[in-house]
Amino acid sequence: MQGQLTRNDVLLKSDSTYAQAWTIHGRQGQSVTIDLESDAFDAYLFVRGPGISGGRDYQDDDSGARGQHTGEIRDGRVLDQRDERVEAQVAGALQPGRVTPVRIAVLVSGGGTNLQALLDALEREPGAGSRERDRAQITRVIADRAGAGALDRARRCGIPITVLRNAGDAAELLATLADANLVVLAGYLKLVPAPVVARFRWRMINIHPALLPAFGGPGMYGRRVHEAVLASGARVSGATVHYVDEQYDRGPIIAQAKVRVAADDTPDTLAARVLAAEHWLLIRVVEGLVRRGLPDEPIRLEDVQDVG
Template identity: 40%
Template sequence: MTTWSEHTVENPLKIAVLISGGGTTLRNLLDRIREDQLPLEVVLVISSSSKAKGIAYAEEANIPHQVVTVAQHPDKADFSQAIFQACRERAVELVVMGGFLKQVAVPSDFVNRVVNIHPSLIPAFCGAGFYGIRVHTAVIEHGAKVSGCTVHFVDDHYDHGPIIAQSVVDVLPNDQPADLAGRVFDAECQVYPATIAAIAEGRVTVSGRQVTVQPSV
C-alpha cells in the first residue's frame, strides 16, 4: 500500500514537471498553485526537447530546468536514469508528466510517484500511438457518446498504471476533433491540479490497482 504524508502551503509537496512541447499543463499548474494556493512547489522542469516552448514558463518562474533527450540517451534505461537522477538531486517527491511524449522506465523508488493525464477515459482510446488529436479523432470516428480525461500513476507500459481520477466530457453530434480536444483540455485543467493536490494533502491511497481518494475537508 502507498500513502503520502500531508503537505501544506508552508510545507509543499515538491514536484518535477516533464514536458515535450508547449508546456500548457505546466502553465496551468503554475497558475493553479498561485491562484488556488495548492500545497505544491515545482522544483524542477525537464524537457525531452531543447525546442520545447514550455521551457519559457520555467524560466519566467525561475524554476530550474534541464533538457534530457533520447538523442543523448538512446537506451531507455539510460534516458530514464538521467531523468530520475535529476529528480533525486532536487528531492522531488512526485513526478508530473505534462504532455511528455517519451516512455520511461519507472525505478523502484518512484513507483506510484509518477503521474500522467491522458485525454480519454482509460482503458478506451489509449496505449501506444494514442496521443494528442489522434485520440479525439478516434473517439469521434468510433461514435463514442462520451470521452474525457484520466489521471493515472505511470508504470512501464503506456497508459496502464492505476487510475486515480477521471472526468467525463460529452461528445456532441457535430464535434470535430479540435472541438472535443478543447473541452477535454478544459477538464484536464481542473482535474489534474486537483488530483495532484489530493496526493499532496495525503488523501490518496494505493493498494494494487485500487486507488482511493478521500474528499477534502
C-alpha cells in the same frame, strides 16, 4: 475524513515528530469522533478551537494498545482527560510556515498548458494568509526536447529546467529527479524507463486526453486520440489521471472527468473541451495527493461527470 501521516507532513521542532493539521466545521450539538491508529508509532491527539470547554486546548497521549486513540468532543465539552504535560511543546507548533512543501517535477514534451494550469493553481490563494504553494511547489521542469514550449513557461516563472540528452536513459532521468517527491507527466510522450517507475511507484502520475482504458497505448496522443474517439462513434470522452507503470497508459486510474461528444464535433472542438477538463482534473488530483501526504498505495478519487 481520512488522512495518512508521512514524512512530507509537518515536522515538530520540539520533539522531531510528524503531524497533520485538520480543520473540522460542524454545528452546535454535533458529535465528532476522532480515531487515530498506528502499528508504527505512538498516536497523539491535539485539538484547538472555540468549541473546547472554556476555550482551552485539548490534548491526549493515547492510552490504548498499538498507538490507538479514540476521543470524542460533544456539545463543546471534552469527554476525555486533558494532558497538561506537553502543552508547551505543542502550542504553536502547527503553523503553515513550518510545512515543507512537496517538491513536484513536471515532465513535458509540448506546449505546456497543463503545466501552466498547475503553476496557476499553486499560486492561487485558497484562504487568508496561505497559498497552495505552501503545500507544494514545482521545483523542476524536464523535457525530452529543447523546443518544447513548456520550457518557456518554466523560464518565465524562474523554475529550473532540464533537457534530457536521452529520455530512455534511466540513470540520467533518476539523477534529474533526485529531489522530487511527486512526478507529473503533463503531455510527456516518452515511455518512462522501468527503474524510474520503480523508484517513484505511486509517486508518478500522467494525464491522458481520453477515458482510459479506451483510446490509450503507444501512439495514442494529441489529435490522434480525438480522431479515434469520433471515428468510434463514442458519445462521451474525457480525461484520465493515472499512476505511471511500465506500459503506456496502463497504470491504475486515480480519477476521470467526462466530456460529452457533440454530434457536430471535430477533432479540434472536442480537443478544446477535453483540454479544459484535463487542466481541472490534473489540479484536483495533484492537490488531493498532496493533502493526503502522497499515499504509499494507489488511491481512487471520485470521478467527475459532464464537465464539458
